[in-house]
Amino acid sequence: MIPVYSVAQVRAVEAQEISKRGSESLMRAAASELAAAAEAMLAQTASPTDALIIGLIGPGNNGGDGLYALTELAQRGYQTLALQCTETGHPEALKAYASVAGTVKSLSEGEEALSSASLVIDAIYGIGYRTGAQLPKLPAGTRVLACDVPSGLNCETGSADDDVLLAERTVTFGAMKTGLISQDAPLVTGEIQVATLDFDFSSITPETHLVDENSAQELLNVHRSWRDAGRHKYERGVLGLIAGSALYPGAAQLTARAAVACGVGLLRTHVPEEVQSLLSLAAPETVPLDDEQITEALSLARRHLHGRGAKISAWAIGPGIDSRTPPTGVIANVFDSRQPAVIDASGLEVVPTGPSEQPRVLTPHAKELRMLLRRAGVSVTTEEVRQDPIRWTRWVALAYNAVVLLKGPTSYVVAPNGANLVVCHAAAQLATAGSGDILTGILGYMLSDSSLTGIYGLETVSNSRLMELTACAAVIHGQLGRVTAQQGTVSASRLIDQLPAVMKDFGF
Numbered sequence: 001m002i003p004v005y006s007v008a009q010v011r012a013v014e015a016q017e018i019s020k021r022g023s024e025s026l027m028r029a030a031a032s033e034l035a036a037a038a039e040a041m042l043a044q045t046a047s048p049t050d051a052l053i054i055g056l057i058g059p060g061n062n063g064g065d066g067l068y069a070l071t072e073l074a075q076r077g078y079q080t081l082a083l084q085c086t087e088t089g090h091p092e093a094l095k096a097y098a099s100v101a102g103t104v105k106s107l108s109e110g111e112e113a114l115s116s117a118s119l120v121i122d123a124i125y126g127i128g129y130r131t132g133a134q135l136p137k138l139p140a141g142t143r144v145l146a147c148d149v150p151s152g153l154n155c156e157t158g159s160a161d162d163d164v165l166l167a168e169r170t171v172t173f174g175a176m177k178t179g180l181i182s183q184d185a186p187l188v189t190g191e192i193q194v195a196t197l198d199f200d201f202s203s204i205t206p207e208t209h210l211v212d213e214n215s216a217q218e219l220l221n222v223h224r225s226w227r228d229a230g231r232h233k234y235e236r237g238v239l240g241l242i243a244g245s246a247l248y249p250g251a252a253q254l255t256a257r258a259a260v261a262c263g264v265g266l267l268r269t270h271v272p273e274e275v276q277s278l279l280s281l282a283a284p285e286t287v288p289l290d291d292e293q294i295t296e297a298l299s300l301a302r303r304h305l306h307g308r309g310a311k312i313s314a315w316a317i318g319p320g321i322d323s324r325t326p327p328t329g330v331i332a333n334v335f336d337s338r339q340p341a342v343i344d345a346s347g348l349e350v351v352p353t354g355p356s357e358q359p360r361v362l363t364p365h366a367k368e369l370r371m372l373l374r375r376a377g378v379s380v381t382t383e384e385v386r387q388d389p390i391r392w393t394r395w396v397a398l399a400y401n402a403v404v405l406l407k408g409p410t411s412y413v414v415a416p417n418g419a420n421l422v423v424c425h426a427a428a429q430l431a432t433a434g435s436g437d438i439l440t441g442i443l444g445y446m447l448s449d450s451s452l453t454g455i456y457g458l459e460t461v462s463n464s465r466l467m468e469l470t471a472c473a474a475v476i477h478g479q480l481g482r483v484t485a486q487q488g489t490v491s492a493s494r495l496i497d498q499l500p501a502v503m504k505d506f507g508f
C-alpha cells in the first residue's frame with residue numbers, strides 16, 4: 001500500500017532533508033527523475049534529436065526542478081525550450097539552463113512553439129500553488145508531464161481550477177500527497193509516479209494509504225495456500241444474495257452474474273418469484289433460497305460459520321430491492337447473524353445503526369452516504385462530503401459499526417475505528433448503470449471465500465481484513481472498467497464479460 005501524506009507533512013520532511021542534503025542537491029535529484037520520466041514518455045515516439053521538449057517555468061522551486069530537468073535533457077541531445085510564465089524564476093536554475101541550452105524566453109515570446117512540442121513539462125506551480133493564477137492554454141492534444149503537481153491543482157484539497165494543465169503523467173516528489181488523490185485530482189494528474197528521493201518519513205503517520213493493483217495483489221495473497229485446491233464448493237464459499245424486485249429486475253441478475261463470473265463456490269438467491277425465472281436464465285449456476293432455508297442456514301451458522309457444515313458463508317444484500325417493499329424480516333435475521341455481508345443500494349435504507357456482531361460492508365455512493373448520515377441524525381451537504389469524504393465516511397462507519405466504501409471516481413474505505421484506505425482508479429467508464437451491482441457481486445464473492453477472508457470454523461472476519469478486501473474489490477472493479485473500455489464502450493453486461501479475465505490477472 002502506498003502511504004499518502006498531507007502537504008504540511010511533506011513540507012516538514014522536505015525541510016529536514018534540505019538541512020541534511022542541501023536544497024540544490026534535492027532539486028537536482030527531483031529534476032533527474034523528471035527528466036527520466038520525460039525520456040520514457042518519448043521513447044516510443046521520437047529520437048532525442050527529433051524531439052522538442054518545452055518547459056513551462058514558474059517562479060519558485062517547481063520552476064527550478066523544471067529548468068534542471070530541461071538542462072539534463074539538453075545535455076542528452078534533446079531540443080529544449082524554456083518558457084518563463086512568470087516575471088521571476090529560480091536564479092541558479094535559470095543560470096544552469098542558460099549555460100547549457102541558451103536563453104530562456106518569456107511565454108509570450110515562445111508560445112507559438114507549443115504547437116510543435118513533442119512534450120511539455122509543466123513546471124509552473126507545484127505544492128506552493130494557490131487557486132487563481134492565470135495559466136497558459138495549451139494546443140489540443142499536447143502531451144504534458146507535470147512536475148510534482150499539475151499547475152492549477154490545489155495539492156492540499158485536490159480541487160482544480162478550470163484552466164488546470166491536464167497531465168498525461170505526474171512525477172511527484174517525496175511522497176504521494178492527499179491532494180493528488182482527492183476531488184478533481186484523478187481527472188487531471190494522469191498516471192502518478194512517486195519519486196521518493198529517499199525522504200525519511202519513518203516518524204510520520206500517513207493520512208491514509210492508497211491501494212493500487214500491486215498492493216491489491218499482495219493483500220489478496222495473504223491467506224491463500226496450496227490447500228485451497230483441495231476444497232469442495234461449500235468450502236470455497238457460498239454466497240447468499242438477497243436482491244431484486246419487479247421494479248428493478250436487472251440488478252439482481254447483474255450481481256449474480258458478477259459473483260458467478262468471479263468463480264464463487266455456489267450462489268444462492270433469495271429474489272421475488274417473478275425475478276427468479278429471469279435470474280435462472282441469466283445465471284443458471286445459481287440455486288434459489290427460500291425463507292425457510294435462510295432460517296436453517298442462519299441457525300447452522302451459529303455452529304459452523306464457514307467450511308464444512310455451513311450452508312451460506314457470506315451475504316450480499318440490496319441490489320434492485322424495491323425500497324417500498326423490502327423483505328425486512330429476512331434481512332433483519334441476516335443482520336442478526338455473525339456472517340459477513342455486503343450491503344448496497346436499498347439494503348442501505350434498512351441497515352440498523354448501533355453495535356452489531358456482524359462484519360458488514362456498506363457500499364454507498366455520495367447521495368446514499370448522505371442518507372445514511374441523515375438516518376444517524378447528521379445533516380450534511382453534498383459539497384461538505386466532497387470536501388472531506390474521509391471524515392463523513394468515518395461518521396457512517398462509526399454510527400453503523402461497519403466498514404464503509406464511499407464510491408466515486410476516488411473510493412474511500414473506512415473502518416469503525418477510523419482506519420482508512422483509498423482506491424483511486426480513474427476508470428470514468430464505470431459511471432454506468434449497474435456497475436455498482438457488479439461491485440457488490442465481486443465483494444460478495446470475496447467475503448464468501450475463506451481463502452480470502454482467512455476465516456474458518458467459528459471465527460469472524462476482522463474489520464481490518466474486511467477493509468482490505470473491500471479496497472481490493474474496488475481495485476478489481478476499476479481495472480475491470482479500464483480493460484473493458486479498451487475494447488469499446490462500457491455497459492454493465494460488458495463489464496461482466498471481461499470479469500473472468502480480470503480476475504485471472506489478480507490470481508484467481
Ligand SMILES: NC(=O)C1=CN([C@@H]2O[C@H](COP(=O)(O)OP(=O)(O)OC[C@H]3O[C@@H](n4cnc5c(N)ncnc54)[C@H](OP(=O)(O)O)[C@@H]3O)[C@@H](O)[C@H]2O)[C@@H](O)CC1
Nearest residue numbers: 014027060061062125126127128129130131132133148174
Ligand atoms: N516537497 C519536496 O519534497 C520537494 C519539492 N521540490 C519542488 O518544490 C516545489 C515547491 O516549491 P515552492 O515552495 O517554491 O512553490 P511552487 O509550487 O514552485 O510555487 C512558487 C510560488 O508561486 C506563487 N504562487 C502560488 N500560487 C500563485 C497564484 N495563484 N498566483 C500567483 N503566484 C502564485 C507562490 O509565491 P507567493 O506568491 O506566495 O510568494 C509560490 O511560493 C514542489 O512542488 C517541487 O516541485 C523539489 O525541488 C525537491 C523536493
Ligand SMILES: Nc1ncnc2c1ncn2[C@@H]1O[C@H](COP(=O)(O)OP(=O)(O)O)[C@@H](O)[C@H]1O
Nearest residue numbers: 365407408409427428430431433434435436437
Ligand atoms: N466518474 C467516475 N470515475 C470512476 N469511477 C466511477 C465514476 N463514477 C462512478 N464510479 C464508480 O462506478 C460505480 C457506480 O456505482 P453505483 O453508483 O452504485 O451505480 P449503480 O447503482 O448504477 O450500479 C462505483 O463503483 C463508483 O466508484
